[in-house]
Amino acid sequence: MNERRERTRQQILSAAIDVFHENGYQKTRISDIVAKAGVAQGTFYIHFQSKEQIFNHICSEFRVLFLNLLDDAADLFTGASIEAIREKLFVFIRKLITLFTANYKMARLLFVEGSSYSGQFKGVYENIYSEFIERIGTYLSIGKDKGLIEFEDAETTATFLIGLFDSSLFYFLRVKQDIDIDKLSWRMTDFMLNGLSG
Amino acid sequence: MNERRERTRQQILSAAIDVFHENGYQKTRISDIVAKAGVAQGTFYIHFQSKEQIFNHICSEFRVLFLNLLDDAADLFTGASIEAIREKLFVFIRKLITLFTANYKMARLLFVEGSSYSGQFKGVYENIYSEFIERIGTYLSIGKDKGLIEFEDAETTATFLIGLFDSSLFYFLRVKQDIDIDKLSWRMTDFMLNGLSG
Amino acid sequence: MNERRERTRQQILSAAIDVFHENGYQKTRISDIVAKAGVAQGTFYIHFQSKEQIFNHICSEFRVLFLNLLDDAADLFTGASIEAIREKLFVFIRKLITLFTANYKMARLLFVEGSSYSGQFKGVYENIYSEFIERIGTYLSIGKDKGLIEFEDAETTATFLIGLFDSSLFYFLRVKQDIDIDKLSWRMTDFMLNGLSG
Amino acid sequence: MNERRERTRQQILSAAIDVFHENGYQKTRISDIVAKAGVAQGTFYIHFQSKEQIFNHICSEFRVLFLNLLDDAADLFTGASIEAIREKLFVFIRKLITLFTANYKMARLLFVEGSSYSGQFKGVYENIYSEFIERIGTYLSIGKDKGLIEFEDAETTATFLIGLFDSSLFYFLRVKQDIDIDKLSWRMTDFMLNGLSG
DNA sequence: TATGAATGAGTTTTCATTCAT
DNA sequence: AATGAATGAAAACTCATTCAT
Numbered sequence: 001m002n003e004r005r006e007r008t009r010q011q012i013l014s015a016a017i018d019v020f021h022e023n024g025y026q027k028t029r030i031s032d033i034v035a036k037a038g039v040a041q042g043t044f045y046i047h048f049q050s051k052e053q054i055f056n057h058i059c060s061e062f063r064v065l066f067l068n069l070l071d072d073a074a075d076l077f078t079g080a081s082i083e084a085i086r087e088k089l090f091v092f093i094r095k096l097i098t099l100f101t102a103n104y105k106m107a108r109l110l111f112v113e114g115s116s117y118s119g120q121f122k123g124v125y126e127n128i129y130s131e132f133i134e135r136i137g138t139y140l141s142i143g144k145d146k147g148l149i150e151f152e153d154a155e156t157t158a159t160f161l162i163g164l165f166d167s168s169l170f171y172f173l174r175v176k177q178d179i180d181i182d183k184l185s186w187r188m189t190d191f192m193l194n195g196l197s198g
Numbered sequence: 199m200n201e202r203r204e205r206t207r208q209q210i211l212s213a214a215i216d217v218f219h220e221n222g223y224q225k226t227r228i229s230d231i232v233a234k235a236g237v238a239q240g241t242f243y244i245h246f247q248s249k250e251q252i253f254n255h256i257c258s259e260f261r262v263l264f265l266n267l268l269d270d271a272a273d274l275f276t277g278a279s280i281e282a283i284r285e286k287l288f289v290f291i292r293k294l295i296t297l298f299t300a301n302y303k304m305a306r307l308l309f310v311e312g313s314s315y316s317g318q319f320k321g322v323y324e325n326i327y328s329e330f331i332e333r334i335g336t337y338l339s340i341g342k343d344k345g346l347i348e349f350e351d352a353e354t355t356a357t358f359l360i361g362l363f364d365s366s367l368f369y370f371l372r373v374k375q376d377i378d379i380d381k382l383s384w385r386m387t388d389f390m391l392n393g394l395s396g
Numbered sequence: 397m398n399e400r401r402e403r404t405r406q407q408i409l410s411a412a413i414d415v416f417h418e419n420g421y422q423k424t425r426i427s428d429i430v431a432k433a434g435v436a437q438g439t440f441y442i443h444f445q446s447k448e449q450i451f452n453h454i455c456s457e458f459r460v461l462f463l464n465l466l467d468d469a470a471d472l473f474t475g476a477s478i479e480a481i482r483e484k485l486f487v488f489i490r491k492l493i494t495l496f497t498a499n500y501k502m503a504r505l506l507f508v509e510g511s512s513y514s515g516q517f518k519g520v521y522e523n524i525y526s527e528f529i530e531r532i533g534t535y536l537s538i539g540k541d542k543g544l545i546e547f548e549d550a551e552t553t554a555t556f557l558i559g560l561f562d563s564s565l566f567y568f569l570r571v572k573q574d575i576d577i578d579k580l581s582w583r584m585t586d587f588m589l590n591g592l593s594g
Numbered sequence: 595m596n597e598r599r600e601r602t603r604q605q606i607l608s609a610a611i612d613v614f615h616e617n618g619y620q621k622t623r624i625s626d627i628v629a630k631a632g633v634a635q636g637t638f639y640i641h642f643q644s645k646e647q648i649f650n651h652i653c654s655e656f657r658v659l660f661l662n663l664l665d666d667a668a669d670l671f672t673g674a675s676i677e678a679i680r681e682k683l684f685v686f687i688r689k690l691i692t693l694f695t696a697n698y699k700m701a702r703l704l705f706v707e708g709s710s711y712s713g714q715f716k717g718v719y720e721n722i723y724s725e726f727i728e729r730i731g732t733y734l735s736i737g738k739d740k741g742l743i744e745f746e747d748a749e750t751t752a753t754f755l756i757g758l759f760d761s762s763l764f765y766f767l768r769v770k771q772d773i774d775i776d777k778l779s780w781r782m783t784d785f786m787l788n789g790l791s792g
Numbered sequence: 793t794a795t796g797a798a799t800g801a802g803t804t805t806t807c808a809t810t811c812a813t
Numbered sequence: 814a815a816t817g818a819a820t821g822a823a824a825a826c827t828c829a830t831t832c833a834t
Contacts, residue, residue, distance in 0.1 A: 559760070559761030560754050564750075583747075587754050
């Protein structure tokens with residue numbers, strides 16, 4: 001019985017991710033979600049309180065994974081040599097791309113739907129984006145102190161790196177069938193490090 | 199009498215840009231627009247056919263300005279020296295930033311609202327973003343042939359440059375009161391060219 | 397096993413009386429009843445057919461007690477002297493008040509919820525109120541024939557007496573912590589008999 | 595145009611009074627009201643915010659009329675003789691009955707629907723009923739001081755009078771085609787004054 | 793017998809669009 | 814051209830009842 005409940009819940013969640021991804025939050029109707037999940041309208045409300053709540057649930061699931069990755073990267077721009085940093089940065093970017101690719105729809109919901117003017121989500125998104133920039137900015141500053149990288153302003157530079165990362169990654173994920181994670185990670189790494197040396 | 203008509207139309211357009219920008223397309227009600235414009239509900243439909251139509255109108259107004267700028271930059275990455283290219287790229291980026299800053303709300307509607315899953319606008323946005331990438335890709339290829347810049351794949355590189363540009367620009371426009379266009383243009387130019395040399 | 401069934405049934409009944417009393421029929425949800433009873437949603441339908449049926453059941457439980465009391469009061473207004481009648485009326489009113497007080501929630505459901513426009517219960521309530529008036533009217537007529545009480549029209553007078561009784565009793569039960577049954581009975585008795593003499 | 599608006603509003607109000615009266619607040623659907631009013635569903639919400647708001651509007655319309663009547667009766671139980679008081683009480687009761695009869699449905703909504711457990715209206719009704727009792731209690735006390743009427747406790751006596759009045763009046767209005775206001779007023783007056791003398 | 797997950801019909805409310813004035 | 818009242822389709826959410834375990 002508990003297993004049945006869980007199965008239903010997962011069906012709804014999975015359907016919601018698909019439908020939100022396809023139509024966006026605003027255009028998604030509960031009826032779309034339950035139709036895709038193959039359950040009745042009322043069943044939705046047994047498991048989730050509202051459209052907003054399930055959306056937040058989905059976003060925060062990804063949010064946690066994402067922030068955990070960020071946490072582990074404090075020494076991103078430190079290292080004995082520029083090559084050591086390159087290696088570290090590559091590993092980090094590959095991890096990020098892997099995470100975004102594996103959870104493409106959830107990632108896109110958080111970063112793209114969230115960043116749009118859906119109003120009630122502006123805050124959620126702006127927070128995570130600002131957090132992303134702030135962290136990378138901090139890591140950059142640490143690295144700069146060690147003397148291997150170079151830039152004028154940490155926040156600006158972080159914004160460049162992240163803009164490059166997220167905007168282009170989502171583009172590739174949208175238009176390509178599948179992407180070569182290793183190759184893309186290397187290219188990003190190189191482009192970024194070039195930008196950081198001068 | 200014709201002047202009155204035009205004035206009314208402009209009031210509606212201007213209100214619509216504001217309200218779309220504030221609440222997003224889906225959350226915007228015609229009643230919000232006409233309230234802000236100070237006209238009656240029915241007046242809206244004398245000037246515009248539908249909510250969708252006025253949104254498209256606003257977007258394409260910016261679209262034209264934007265594409266004109268793109269058209270004029272065919273020789274972006276050609277030049278006698280890397281310094282000449284740097285100068286040209288700087289001028290182009292400054293023009294772009296100036297355009298986006300002056301038409302911030304319209305730009306954001308086209309690039310951000312458009313890129314979200316509002317469904318009916320996906321196509322419009324994807325078109326313009328793809329066009330942007332394709333053009334820059336082409337310009338990069340031309341530049342590469344001349345031998346002053348270097349990269350592996352034009353599309354990937356264009357995507358990097360554009361991601362860096364639009365994502366970070368919108369971030370600054372959103373969080374800063376006002377930005378130093380010259381300084382930001384130089385920083386972008388330098389970061390990009392570093393990435394393109396190696 | 398049969399004892400368990402009975403216990404469950406009583407839990408549901410008791411919870412239903414409480415919840416109906418607190419929220420009214422329409423606003424009461426089966427889920428409220430079972431939550432208060434501490435049983436599962438489905439269990440309700442093992443013991444009662446529907447929300448309407450359990451409500452009727454509760455009302456008729458009180459209805460029977462009430463009508464029995466009425467039955468035993470046929471000679472309410474007969475007696476050797478006005479003082480004998482006063483005594484008899486006092487005893488009757490005290491019995492009624494005692495019954496209504498002991499079964500306050502059920503009484504209120506039948507008389508107040510029933511009298512509201514809940515639609516499907518109009519009939520039930522109207523019946524019992526009319527029955528009440530008719531009976532008292534009959535008893536008054538018998539008493540009038542004996543010559544000790546006086547009034548113009550039995551139905552009108554019965555309506556006065558009953559209106560005075562039920563409306564004020566429910567008021568006191570609602571606003572007072574506890575009422576002095578004896579004192580209230582005497583006051584009602586006196587007021588009524590004064591009204592009946594002239 | 596303004597006239598049309600007002601006509602529509604009145605149609606909705608009038609239909610709402612009828613339908614609330616027929617089915618009670620809870621059972622009444624907006625669709626019932628608009629069907630009876632002959633307007634579209636959305637039209638309702640142009641004129642009233644919600645079902646609750648229109649109900650409160652209707653009730654308070656009657657409430658004002660009722661409280662005004664109460665205000666004008668401060669010297670209800672004062673006078674040179676018991677006959678003078680009888681006359682005054684008669685006039686007051688006749689005014690009340692006339693008001694309740696002319697606005698039967700509204701009165702019943704406020705006093706009966708309000709007194710039922712509709713939950714959100716409990717407060718409104720309890721207030722008006724308590725106010726009624728408090729006022730009459732005050733007027734009784736004033737009269738008692740003058741020495742022409744007699745009773746033990748003003749609140750109890752007020753509750754008796756009012757219970758007699760409202761409960762029986764609503765009964766007659768419900769079951770009789772039409773009532774003889776003068777005759778009923780005299781009977782109530784006499785019954786009450788008898789109860790108040792002893 | 794008891795459970796509680798699932799059902800789906802029913803209701804309120806919103807809002808783009810129309811149309812008589 | 815402008816007005817603003819009216820429209821009605823559409824969508825979120827509730828809850829009495831059913832049914833498999």
